[in-house]
Amino acid sequence: MEEIYAxxxxxxxxxxxxxxxxxxxLQTADTFATGSWDNEENRVSLWSIGDFGNLDSDGGFExxxxxxxxxxxxxxxxxxxxxxxxxxxxxxHYHTSPGSLSCRSAPCTGVVCSNPEIVTVGEDGRINxxxxxxxxxxxxxDNADSSTLHAVTFLRTPEILTVNSIGQxxxxxxxxxxxxxxxxxxxxxxxxxxxxxxxxxxxxxVVATGGQDGMLxxxxxxxxxxxxxxxxxxxxxxxxxxxHPSNPDHLxxxxxxxxxxxxxxxxxxxxxxxxxxxxxxxxxxxxxSISNQANVxxxxxxxxxxxxxxxxxxxxxxxxxxxxxxxxSLDVLGPxxxxxxxxxxxxxxxxxxx
Amino acid sequence: MEELDGExxxxxxxxxxxxxKQMCFDWGPGEMLVCETSFNKKEKSExxxxxxxxxxxxxxxxxxxQILRKLFNESHGIFVGLQRIEEELTGKSRKAQLVRxxxxxxxxxxxxxxxxxxxxxxxxxxxxSRQFSSQVSILSAMELIWNLCEIxxxxxxxxxxxxxxxxxxxxxxxxxxxxxxxxxxxxxNPRKHESFWxxxxxxxxxxxxxxxxxxxxxxxxxxxxxxTFASSPHLESLCKIMLGDxxxxxxxxxxxxxxxxxxxxxxxxxxxxxxxIDLHFYAQSSLDLFLGGESSPEPLDNILMAAFEFDIHxxxxxxxxxxxxxxxxxxxxxxxxxxxxxxxxxxxxxSNMREFLLLEYASGLFAHHSLWQLGVDYFxxxxxxxxxxxxxxxxxxxxxTEQKALKVLRICEQRQMTEQVRSICKILAMKAxxxxxxxxxxxxxxxxxxxxxATLVSDRFLRDYCERGCFSDLDxxxxxxxxxxxxxxxxxxxxYREFHRLYGEKRFVDAASLLLSLMTSQxxxxxxxxxxxxxxxPLLEQKQVIFSAEQTYELMRCLEDLTSGRPVHGEPDAxxxxxxxxxxxxxxxxxxxxxxxxxxxxIKEGSLExx
Numbered sequence: 001m002e003e004i005y006a007x008x009x010x011x012x013x014x015x016x017x018x019x020x021x022x023x024x025x026l027q028t029a030d031t032f033a034t035g036s037w038d039n040e041e042n043r044v045s046l047w048s049i050g051d052f053g054n055l056d057s058d059g060g061f062e063x064x065x066x067x068x069x070x071x072x073x074x075x076x077x078x079x080x081x082x083x084x085x086x087x088x089x090x091x092x093h094y095h096t097s098p099g100s101l102s103c104r105s106a107p108c109t110g111v112v113c114s115n116p117e118i119v120t121v122g123e124d125g126r127i128n129x130x131x132x133x134x135x136x137x138x139x140x141x142d143n144a145d146s147s148t149l150h151a152v153t154f155l156r157t158p159e160i161l162t163v164n165s166i167g168q169x170x171x172x173x174x175x176x177x178x179x180x181x182x183x184x185x186x187x188x189x190x191x192x193x194x195x196x197x198x199x200x201x202x203x204x205x206v207v208a209t210g211g212q213d214g215m216l217x218x219x220x221x222x223x224x225x226x227x228x229x230x231x232x233x234x235x236x237x238x239x240x241x242x243x244h245p246s247n248p249d250h251l252x253x254x255x256x257x258x259x260x261x262x263x264x265x266x267x268x269x270x271x272x273x274x275x276x277x278x279x280x281x282x283x284x285x286x287x288x289s290i291s292n293q294a295n296v297x298x299x300x301x302x303x304x305x306x307x308x309x310x311x312x313x314x315x316x317x318x319x320x321x322x323x324x325x326x327x328x329s330l331d332v333l334g335p336x337x338x339x340x341x342x343x344x345x346x347x348x349x350x351x352x353x354x
Numbered sequence: 355m356e357e358l359d360g361e362x363x364x365x366x367x368x369x370x371x372x373x374x375k376q377m378c379f380d381w382g383p384g385e386m387l388v389c390e391t392s393f394n395k396k397e398k399s400e401x402x403x404x405x406x407x408x409x410x411x412x413x414x415x416x417x418x419x420q421i422l423r424k425l426f427n428e429s430h431g432i433f434v435g436l437q438r439i440e441e442e443l444t445g446k447s448r449k450a451q452l453v454r455x456x457x458x459x460x461x462x463x464x465x466x467x468x469x470x471x472x473x474x475x476x477x478x479x480x481x482x483s484r485q486f487s488s489q490v491s492i493l494s495a496m497e498l499i500w501n502l503c504e505i506x507x508x509x510x511x512x513x514x515x516x517x518x519x520x521x522x523x524x525x526x527x528x529x530x531x532x533x534x535x536x537x538x539x540x541x542x543n544p545r546k547h548e549s550f551w552x553x554x555x556x557x558x559x560x561x562x563x564x565x566x567x568x569x570x571x572x573x574x575x576x577x578x579x580x581x582t583f584a585s586s587p588h589l590e591s592l593c594k595i596m597l598g599d600x601x602x603x604x605x606x607x608x609x610x611x612x613x614x615x616x617x618x619x620x621x622x623x624x625x626x627x628x629x630x631i632d633l634h635f636y637a638q639s640s641l642d643l644f645l646g647g648e649s650s651p652e653p654l655d656n657i658l659m660a661a662f663e664f665d666i667h668x669x670x671x672x673x674x675x676x677x678x679x680x681x682x683x684x685x686x687x688x689x690x691x692x693x694x695x696x697x698x699x700x701x702x703x704x705s706n707m708r709e710f711l712l713l714e715y716a717s718g719l720f721a722h723h724s725l726w727q728l729g730v731d732y733f734x735x736x737x738x739x740x741x742x743x744x745x746x747x748x749x750x751x752x753x754x755t756e757q758k759a760l761k762v763l764r765i766c767e768q769r770q771m772t773e774q775v776r777s778i779c780k781i782l783a784m785k786a787x788x789x790x791x792x793x794x795x796x797x798x799x800x801x802x803x804x805x806x807x808a809t810l811v812s813d814r815f816l817r818d819y820c821e822r823g824c825f826s827d828l829d830x831x832x833x834x835x836x837x838x839x840x841x842x843x844x845x846x847x848x849x850y851r852e853f854h855r856l857y858g859e860k861r862f863v864d865a866a867s868l869l870l871s872l873m874t875s876q877x878x879x880x881x882x883x884x885x886x887x888x889x890x891x892p893l894l895e896q897k898q899v900i901f902s903a904e905q906t907y908e909l910m911r912c913l914e915d916l917t918s919g920r921p922v923h924g925e926p927d928a929x930x931x932x933x934x935x936x937x938x939x940x941x942x943x944x945x946x947x948x949x950x951x952x953x954x955x956x957i958k959e960g961s962l963e964x965x
Contacts, residue, residue: 008424012724014757038724038758104789107755123756125791146793146827148756165756165797166830184829191837193797212760236764256764324431325727326761342727342761344427 004319004349007065011036011043013340017080018333019046028350029333032065034340035073035080037328044080045070049336049348065348081113110151112160119160121149127162129174141172141179151197155204155221163194163209171221185225187217196240201248206304210238214255216263218304228305231314234259236326244332247353251304252337254327260339262352264315265304320347367409385412385721416679417722419489421470426719428462429685430728436692437735449508452693456504459685460497467493495654496682498527499673502661503686506630508693513629514560517621524618564627571597598624600643613644614658630664637662666695670707684715684732709736713743720747730765741769749774753782763801776802783807787814793830796837796844805841812843816850816882825851846877853889866893866900873912883916884937887944894947903955910948917941 014037018029030049036042046068106124113119116132125145128137147165155161158174159182167190170181193212200206207219209227214234217227234255244250249266320327325342335352370377370390379388389408416422436455467490474486505511505519578593594602603610603620610616617640621628628636637659641651651659653676660668674683690696691708712732719729726747733744748766753759759782766774779802786795792811799807818826825831831851838848849872856865872878873886890909893900901909 008427010420010423010427012727040723106789107757109756123791123794124789125793146791146830147797148791148794164793166793166833168829168833170829181829184833186833188835191797191800191833191835236768237760256761322431322435343431344423 003351004321004347005065006345006347008343008345009034009045009067010344012038012342012344013328013346015080015329016331016338016340016346017329018331018336018338021333029336031068032331032338032348033080034346042073043070044073047346049350065346079109079111081111081118109149110162112152112154114154114157117157119152119154121152121162123148125149125164127152127160127172139174144172144179144181145170147193150193150195153197153199153207155199155207161197161199161207161221163197165193167191167194167211169194169197169207169209169219169221183221185219185221185227187227187230195237198241198243200243200304201245203248208241208243208251208304210234210241210253210255212237214238214257216241216251216253220305233261239326239328240330242330242332246334250332250353252330252332254330254339256326258320258324258326258341260319260327260330260347262317262319264317319349365411367411369407370409382410382721385410387411412721413678416681417718417725421466421473422489423725424469425462425466426681426725426728428465429459429681430731432458432462433685433688433735434731436689440692449510452508452689453504456500456508456689459689460500460504463493463497463500467497492677494527496677498523499654499657499661499669500682500686501526502658503666503669503690506633506661506664507666507690507695511630513627514563516630516633517618517626517628520618521622524615560627567626596623604643604646607644610644613641613655616640616644634659634663666690667707670711674711680711680715680718684711687711709738709740712736713739717743717747720751726751727761734769744769745771745774749777753778756782776804778802779804780807783811787811793827796830800837800840803840808841809843812841812847813879815847816843816879820885825854842877843879846872846879846882849877850886862893862896862900866890866905869893870901870905870908874908880916883912884940887913887916888940891944891947894951899951899954899958901951901955903952903959906948906952906955910945910952913941913944913948 013034015033015035017033019031019033021027021029031046032049033044033046035044047065048068049065106122106126108120108122110122111118111120117138118130118132120128120130121144125143125147127141127144127149129139131138145162145164145168149162149164152160152162155171160172160174162170162172164170166186168184168186170185171183173182176182192215194209195212196210198208200208205220205222207221209217209219210233211217214232214236216229216231216233216238218229218231219227233253234257236256238253238255240252240254242252244252247266249264251263251265252260253263254260319337320339324345327339327341330337330339332352336348336350337352338346338348340346367377367388370388376391377388378391379386387408388411417426432455439451470486470490470493474483474490477483477486501523505516505523509519511519574593574597578590578597591602591605595606598620600620603616603623607616610619614637617637620640621636625632625636641655641659645651653672657669657672657676660672670683670687673686674680677683687696687708688711696707713736716729716732716736719725719732729747730744733740733747736743748762748771751758751762753762759778763775763778766772766778779798783795783798783802783804786792786798787810792814795811796808799805799811815825815827815831828851831847832855834844834848838845849868853865853868853872856862856868869886869890873883878886887909890901
């Protein structure tokens with residue numbers, strides 16, 4: 001079983017993100033940032049998992065993560081991204097009430113970067129596009145949504161995708177002038193709020209979302225308005241979903257119910273289907289549940305969009321040893337995974353695929 | 355209730371002039387609000403208060419310590435784990451599991467102690483350093499007491515192994531051993547003894563051990579009397595010590611830091627097979643001998659003594675008084691309760707001691723801006739008053755972001771606290787309406803299944819439509835789905851929007867019957883009927899006949915209903931007259947259009963097919 005190190009850090013962790021390693025380098029991730037929430041004084045901290053420990057008998061690294069530095073943060077930390085900036089944009093998100101001139105600040109719920117552009121979304125239903133070197137927002141879409149926008153991700157560079165609290169995915173194209181989304185996708189039925197979204201690293205039309213009922217949905221944005229798969233996952237809100245950046249057949253989700261799951265859709269290794277694993281891991285097999293599958297372009301089949309239930313099984317593993325309070329955030333880079341919980345603990349593992 | 359043991363401490367509030375003696379206060383759940391007042395009967399002039407701020411006074415400062423937070427979080431995990439495995443704890447493994455839990459708690463305390471010690475050494479400010487050091491000694495005392503309770507109450511070591519456990523206990527807590535004699539006292543002889551004893555659980559019975567020890571003791575005594583060690587006074591006193599001679603032991607008082615070290619050493623040499631029930635005799639005499647009448651016992655001594663006397667309630671009571679935070683007594687009592695050691699006598703307020711302490715601890719957690727999440731689980735495991743306490747506390751958590759609100763709602767929903775869900779959703783929905791986030795407001799009312807609020811939001815939408823002539827937030831209204839059924843007004847809104855859509859798609863017949871059904875089925879509010887009828891005008895004016903005769907009759911009936919029900923106005927003013935004029939014009943136009951349509955419809959229906 002992968003070694004997973006836990007450390008209690010006296011602050012509830014709302015976000016964790018690995019510092020990106022330069023593309024093409026052989027380095028593994030060694031620094032991550034965390035943001036806290038619900039403290040009178042919140043902090044953004046940088047941690048290192050470098051060679052602080054000694055080599056143990058297996059040649060692995062021992063020692064848990066050490067704090068490098070931290071700074072104060074006004075308000076809860078809602079999202080983290082890495083970029084070099086020299087600006088601070090205050091009052092990017094605000095509420096105005098009709099008939100009054102005063103503005104109340106609104107929480108900004110998500111931020112995503114694609115050097116040098118930064119896109120933010122917030123509870124005020126507003127989308128802002130910033131550039132790293134500009135003082136003012138380059139573009140603002142007011143009232144993009146009548147409900148709260150929970151998360152945002154880039155599809156292709158001029159296009160972003162947002163999810164909101166009435167269960168809709170909206171695609172926005174910055175090349176177009178209007179304030180309307182170019183496409184809206186949603187699940188009919190109950191309007192379950194969607195909390196997180198992530199795009200497949202290689203196939204830009206495959207998107208995964210997680211909802212308030214813990215359901216994981218895989219969407220193909222070229223096809224229709226319904227999700228391709230709906231997978232019953234967690235018992236409570238799913239806070240984050242991530243495709244592994246270099247092994248996109250692996251997906252990770254974390255939830256309010258205190259668990260972190262590793263979804264493995266790779267179909268090549270037959271031994272993965274064995275039920276005999278070392279203790280501490282619970283593996284479940286699950287078939288895809290397909291709804292509304294239009295004709296998929298056959299030459300590019302992602303294992304997430306495949307239609308053959310007999311061939312495609314997803315292996316799900318729970319990575320945390322005990323049930324804890326909500327796991328708010330996770331990030332994966334190479335063989336390393338980090339996650340943070342409301343029990344004020346950070347878990348790190350460096351051997352995801354052991 | 356017991357009387358206080360001492361004078362209450364005086365706390366000065368900075369900035370407030372305490373000589374004027376004018377302050378007012380109010381109690382909160384875990385703290386007190388204090389501010390300066392100035393009730394001055396003699397002078398009527400306005401005086402500026404000397405201190406214009408309100409102070410919050412808390413007794414429990416531990417909750418705000420960064421290092422102790424780790425203690426709270428880790429022990430929360432252990433606590434919840436213990437409650438969850440309760441059903442599985444049966445038979446022989448039960449004791450071993452409970453001992454393991456106890457050791458987990460202790461290791462958490464030790465980890466905290468280590469960290470605080472590091473911080474105390476590294477602190478630059480001496481006052482800070484002193485504060486941390488005193489915190490370290492409190493933690494050390496807690497671990498000492500817990501360890502003893504583990505040996506006596508949870509492990510329930512019988513005579514024989516009891517002494518070994520007590521030896522470990524003392525060794526763990528005695529740091530300074532740097533003298534040869536002290537070495538002998540501390541380590542060498544016990545080792546000799548251990549090889550003598552072997553490990554507990556072996557085939558040797560207590561009587562066998564006792565015989566062996568007796569034999570060895572007699573031999574020592576013989577050596578002493580024969581004067582074998584007469585040449586060396588050190589060796590002689592060593593021999594006396596090994597015989598358990600109290601006077602000899604007391605001579606080494608500086609090496610024995612405290613009376614319980616003295617006790618265990620004494621037992622080691624004179625009564626190694628002491629039975630648990632006899633412990634307190636030796637404990638009391640050790641304490642008296644050690645203190646020698648010079649000083650009086652400290653709170654820690656009393657607690658340990660109560661433990662030796664197996665008076666669990668006294669231990670808990672004394673700890674509650676001595677410590678400033680409920681953490682220790684709450685967790686220890688809970689663990690002892692799992693060992694089925696606490697009698698279930700009820701306290702004054704109807705719950706038993708374990709529950710009382712857990713409630714106090716959890717309430718203290720709720721007073722903290724961040725640790726309230728831990729408190730929830732503690733309330734869950736208080737069968738009598740836990741749920742009610744949770745209901746009261748959870749509504750009062752300030753909700754600054756939606757994310758926090760979602761977590762609180764999830765906690766309420768998991769425990770079926772529908773009232774709290776409703777009230778929290780209502781607060782959030784109101785905030786959303788005030789911020790003009792109608793979509794958010796609607797999703798909150800859907801979550802709470804609050805039909806009344808959904809009606810309110812729908813009215814807002816309809817009002818916006820009337821004012822602006824178009825719908826805002828079409829993305830929401832177009833995609834209501836089954837949530838539309840939540841309230842009649844919401845259903846109306848959805849259907850009305852559908853009417854507009856049908857009209858836009860030029861499906862006039864469908865649009866017409868939908869419009870009519872909106873009025874006849876009574877889901878349209880009366881105030882809106884005029885708008886609906888006005889919407890019908892373009893349909894009536896179309897070249898082809900859209901409304902059938904039957905439908906036209908219905909429309910006319912609706913119009914008459916509307917106009918006849920209009921109340922007589924009081925004093926007409928200019929605006930009203932103008933409005934009335936517009937109204938009358940509209941009504942006339944409608945009547946005309948309806949009549950014309952009726953005529954055409956009758957003719958069309960009366961004609962043969964195909965004509």
